[in-house]
Amino acid sequence: MPKKMLHLHRPLFTLFITLLTFGVLPFAIGQDIYTEPRTDTTNAALEESHAHPPKKFDAGKMIMHHIADAHEIHIIGDYAIYLPIILWADGGLQVFSSSHFYHNPHHETYDDNFGDQQELHYYSHDEYVLYHEHIYLVDENGGVTVDAETGDALNASVFDISITKSVAGILLTVFLLLIIFLSVAKAYRKREGQAPKGLQSFIEPLILFIRDEVAVPSIGARKADKFLPFLLTIFFFIWIANMLGLIPFIGGFNITGTLSVTAVLAVIVFLVTTFNGNKHYWGHLVWPPGVPLPIKFILVPIEILGIFIKPLVLMIRLTANITAGHIIILAFVSLIIIFGESSAAAGYGVGIGSTLFMIFMFFIELLVAFLQAYVFTLLAALYFGDATQEAHH
């Protein structure tokens, strides 16, 4: 093919691949939901599943299930990567694959306090039971006792340190960070004094951006170097973790969308600020200069609360933005299925519009992935700068 024609085709080709990837995604997720939960080779499981009439699609439950953590990385249909379950029980470490759980489903019903029949799905293996992605010990009947009112399990819980989807995601992020930055560091050592090449030239503007636009203006040129490794790590970790949640087909990671992960990041920022706070920082906190006396009495409690609230808001901002993005995309998928349940034509029609909206939302989520990492890093740098502020009367 002559070169000139290739130039004409490339944007079209890119568009085609984008539409193919993101356009296939809703159907993939849809197929995931339409397939009955893994009914397996054992007759008991088969009988239990046949006793079930086909369920009406519950969008809320599907969305919550995809946002929450899981003990497997679900790829498509019946294919999943079963992650290891690691429990501390019976006086020792129990390690086994979660496929033991997921290949052993149970479907029962129970009566709730409102007089309805509620469905109960759980997985069991040996003396452990997996209900709503939490692991418990089996009760006397060999299953799960559920509080009739709230739907919570009443079994004894187990100390669970499994590799779940989010943990696997964090490990993957760390692995990617190590690959990228170790190779870039090696390239800098090898090519000292030369112009950057390859991955170096992609990473260098980003690092310089964080240093010159975020760290130095907030902390000051002299002290920025102390905090720069942490800021760079946080920035790239959050960015890569956010991006992982946007890749279709690998089970839908929701790493930074879980409160636990962002809570740890926020606590670390809080600890670094507290331990680096100098005399001026604490002094200005309890006795703000340049403020009339009556206002001081109102301001000081607010400032003291602010020490804790600022990292808290950091945590919630990141979680809420990422989770909200995932919920919106999943809601568009649910829309297709809800309309598809009434008639196939409606399903296809809504499918096209919904897919276009979903592609648009994916682009916004790409922006949000970068932006939230940037905002987290910027605010962390501002807090560090605050903590190490010099007197400037």
Add this chain to the structure above:
Amino acid sequence: MEFLNVLLQAGEVAANAGLAGIGAGLAAVGAGVGIGRIGASALESMARQPEATGDIRANMIVAAALVEGVALFAVIVCLLVVL
């Protein structure tokens, strides 16, 4: 008496869900107003000084992310009410 209890409980759940919906809607209105004002002032300043467009655009996006954070804070609280 028991029936009344059950009804009250069901009503409370429904009322909570309804109020959570209103809360989320108010959060959306707050975000819309806030980010709209940021966008308006950003566009105005870009018109006054076109050579500062890059700086203004970057700061606008940062401010919008912070305002959106507050609105999503309200959304999370509403979600916690429902669940």
